[in-house]
Amino acid sequence: MANPRVLDKRRRSIRNIRKITRTMELIATARFKKAMDRASAATAYTSRMTKLVQDLLASGLEIHHPLLEKREKIENVTLLVLTANRGLCGGFNGNLQRAGFHRGQELKAQIPNCRLEVVGKRGISALKFRGIAPNRTYTHFEDKPSFDEVDEIASRYLDEYATGKLDRLDVVYTKFESIARQHVAVETLLPLTAIGADPGSKAGRKAAATEAEPTSDRKAIYEFLPSPESILEEVVPASFKVKLFKCFLDSAVSEQIARMVAMKSATENAGDLIHRLSRQYNRARQSRITSELMDVIGGVEALS
Amino acid sequence: MAESFTSPVILRCIVVTPESTVLDTQCEFVALPLFDGEAGIAPGKSPMIGRLGYGELRVRQGGQTSRYYVDGGFVQVANNVVSVLTNRAVPAKSLDTSTLEQQLRTTLTTPAAGSAEMAIRERQISQVRGQLRVASHV
Numbered sequence: 106m107a108n109p110r111v112l113d114k115r116r117r118s119i120r121n122i123r124k125i126t127r128t129m130e131l132i133a134t135a136r137f138k139k140a141m142d143r144a145s146a147a148t149a150y151t152s153r154m155t156k157l158v159q160d161l162l163a164s165g166l167e168i169h170h171p172l173l174e175k176r177e178k179i180e181n182v183t184l185l186v187l188t189a190n191r192g193l194c195g196g197f198n199g200n201l202q203r204a205g206f207h208r209g210q211e212l213k214a215q216i217p218n219c220r221l222e223v224v225g226k227r228g229i230s231a232l233k234f235r236g237i238a239p240n241r242t243y244t245h246f247e248d249k250p251s252f253d254e255v256d257e258i259a260s261r262y263l264d265e266y267a268t269g270k271l272d273r274l275d276v277v278y279t280k281f282e283s284i285a286r287q288h289v290a291v292e293t294l295l296p297l298t299a300i301g302a303d304p305g306s307k308a309g310r311k312a313a314a315t316e317a318e319p320t321s322d323r324k325a326i327y328e329f330l331p332s333p334e335s336i337l338e339e340v341v342p343a344s345f346k347v348k349l350f351k352c353f354l355d356s357a358v359s360e361q362i363a364r365m366v367a368m369k370s371a372t373e374n375a376g377d378l379i380h381r382l383s384r385q386y387n388r389a390r391q392s393r394i395t396s397e398l399m400d401v402i403g404g405v406e407a408l409s
Numbered sequence: 410m411a412e413s414f415t416s417p418v419i420l421r422c423i424v425v426t427p428e429s430t431v432l433d434t435q436c437e438f439v440a441l442p443l444f445d446g447e448a449g450i451a452p453g454k455s456p457m458i459g460r461l462g463y464g465e466l467r468v469r470q471g472g473q474t475s476r477y478y479v480d481g482g483f484v485q486v487a488n489n490v491v492s493v494l495t496n497r498a499v500p501a502k503s504l505d506t507s508t509l510e511q512q513l514r515t516t517l518t519t520p521a522a523g524s525a526e527m528a529i530r531e532r533q534i535s536q537v538r539g540q541l542r543v544a545s546h547v
Contacts, residue, residue: 146429330459
């Protein structure tokens with residue numbers, strides 16, 4: 106026979122948990138909106154950058170840049186894995202860890218010098234559990250990664266690439282497609298694949314397509330200060346930095362969405378549990394009353 | 410001259426950074442810090458793409474001038490739209506001379522070895538000097 110008092114205690118503790126998960130859901134929703142605004146602000150930059158590159162290419166310029174050329178011999182690879190600092194966001198971190206781990210194994214098998222860099226406490230502790238020591242870790246990226254912070258990392262990669270200490274950079278992150286769809290993506294950011302065709306995002310491509318329509322724009326013949334080549338030289342690293350920044354932003358947005366979804370289902374689950382426990386509690390209470398009544402009636406009958 | 414202010418042809422100036430759109434406004438005149446000196450943009454300017462340096466961006470609208478410090482990047486001028494793509498755009502008023510001077514002093518005294526580090530230091534120095542110049546104009 107279930108003890109009604111124990112059931113009531115459990116029910117109360119679940120109620121408290123439900124309160125917590127609901128609050129976390131609300132916080133995640135607020136943070137998600139902020140992160141989303143930042144991400145769309147970045148899209149304004151990338152779409153303009155695409156436009157600029159297209160206009161540069163329209164001037165009949167051939168793209169040659171060391172960052173765009175694949176190296177024949179790849180000896181040094183860096184794998185950057187972007188995870189979250191906090192848990193309680195469903196499969197978000199787990200998926201990233203798995204994808205990062207697989208890519209890491211693949212790269213290690215092919216290329217001797219493979220460095221591993223991890224962003225986020227969750228990724229770091231997962232690696233510790235697996236007994237792998239990352240070469241570099243970052244924990245200062247929260248839900249609002251600033252461009253300056255990413256710029257620092259991006260500049261280091263560019264310098265390493267220029268001096269030959271790095272031949273390839275792979276990034277594992279959660280790509281944001283829409284509010285209902287995010288997936289783990291493994292992308293090679295260095296050497297850059299075409300800069301004109303894609304600054305990565307669908308929105309950028311869409312913006313480029315819509316802006317390409319007015320014919321008066323297309324006909325414009327630009328004056329270049331100082332020269333198309335010199336501008337291109339600057340555009341390529343800038344577009345790499347923005348791409349990396351976009352990865353960080355996507356990751357931040359996806360984390361909040363994952364947390365929102367996880368906390369929503371946790372809240373619903375807690376509601377179900379409370380419902381079930383309430384029924385059990387009522388039944389137990391009722392049966393206890395019934396048995397007590399039986400006792401009393403039995404006693405009365407025995408006396409009379 | 411008076412006609413050009415009343416004429417319907419005006420510029421649209423858009424300043425975007427990777428983090429946000431800093432400015433999106435109608436104006437009469439824009440002065441840009443190009444990599445080798447200043448360039449003024451008035452309505453009807455022929456299409457242009459240019460590289461920016463570290464310096465002051467001035468936007469004049471309705472007789473009032475707002476000043477910004479821009480940290481390199483690019484500018485594209487077409488159809489009376491001036492789009493400025495930069496890593497950082499700060500209103501000149503929010504620059505603080507004393508902290509910048511301190512920053513310049515530490516950058517100047519930091520030792521740099523090798524050509525790569527020298528280049529980075531050079532860039533930092535010109536960035537801080539650019540900010541100081543903008544700050545001193547206010």
